[in-house]
Amino acid sequence: MFIRIRRFLPETKVEGPGNRACIWVQGCSIQCPDCAVPESWPTSGGEKVKVEELVQKILNIxxxxxxxxxxxxxxxxxxxxxxxGHIVQEEGLSVVTFTGYTLENIQNSADPGWQDLLSVTDLLIDGPYISGGPDPTNLWVGSCNQRYHFLTSRYLHLKYGISDVSNRIEVRIQEDGSILVNGMTNFSKLEDIFKGIV
Ligand code: SF4
Structure with a gap:
């Protein structure tokens, strides 16, 4: 079994609660207008990685x-x-899934794979990207229509306070001097940040 991935980050603090590994998959059939990452749409891009290989990588972090x-x-x-998700959850890790579908789309689907992914997800963040730029007031999300669904008790304690926590980004300066930005923001905000540090 393989997963076609676009990017893997062993640790991030801006893609869900706490310190997490993140897999950005390659391929998107939804294709929201104004998607910020249209390069993620083709199913031919990215890298095909064995599930077992990813499991080992994740469990070693x-x-x-x-x-x-x-x-x-x-x-x-x-x-x-x-x-x-099932394997890492058995080892005590939580699962957060972002999707451009809605929870209702998924629940009404007859696809057993969809039901299985839903069943292993502790926190689902759903809905397509609707243009207007990232919503800076909503933690982790790209647009204000997107919703948090606490599907297990794992993060239920966040349910009522999540709107009080503002969105944030991570800036990583690589050894070769290149800069990686992770999380949700818009370009004008990024310019402001870099003006402050350069
Ligand atoms: S925003 Fe997400 S769901 Fe929408 S097209 Fe881009 S990658 Fe796909």
Missing amino acids: PNIEGITFSGGEPFDQAESLASL
Whole structure:
């Protein structure tokens, strides 16, 4: 079983609760207008990685509390992600899944892979990207229509306070001097940040 991935980050603090590994999958059949990452749409891009290989990589990372599936569209590879999710969850890690579908779309689907990925997800963040720029007031999300669904008790304690926590980004300066930005923001805000530090 394989997962086609666009990016893997062993640790991030801006893609769900706590310190998490994150897999951005390659391939998205939803294709929201104004998607910020249209390069994630083709199913031919990215890298095909064995589920077992990813499991080993994830379980060897110290001090993470879970894994986040982001996109591309995770439900386009639901069966493989669910398989990975079950294994890491048995080891105590949590699963956060972002999707451009809505919870209702998924619940009404007859696809067993979709139901399996839903069943292994502790926190689902759903809905397509609707242009207007990232919503800076909503933690982790790209647009204000997107919703948090606490599907297990794992993060239920966050349910009523989540709107009080503002969104944030991570800026990583690589050894070669290149800069990686992770999380949700808009370009004008980024310019402001870099003006302050350069
Ligand atoms: S679901 Fe996500 S990756 Fe797919 S088009 Fe919409 S915003 Fe882009």
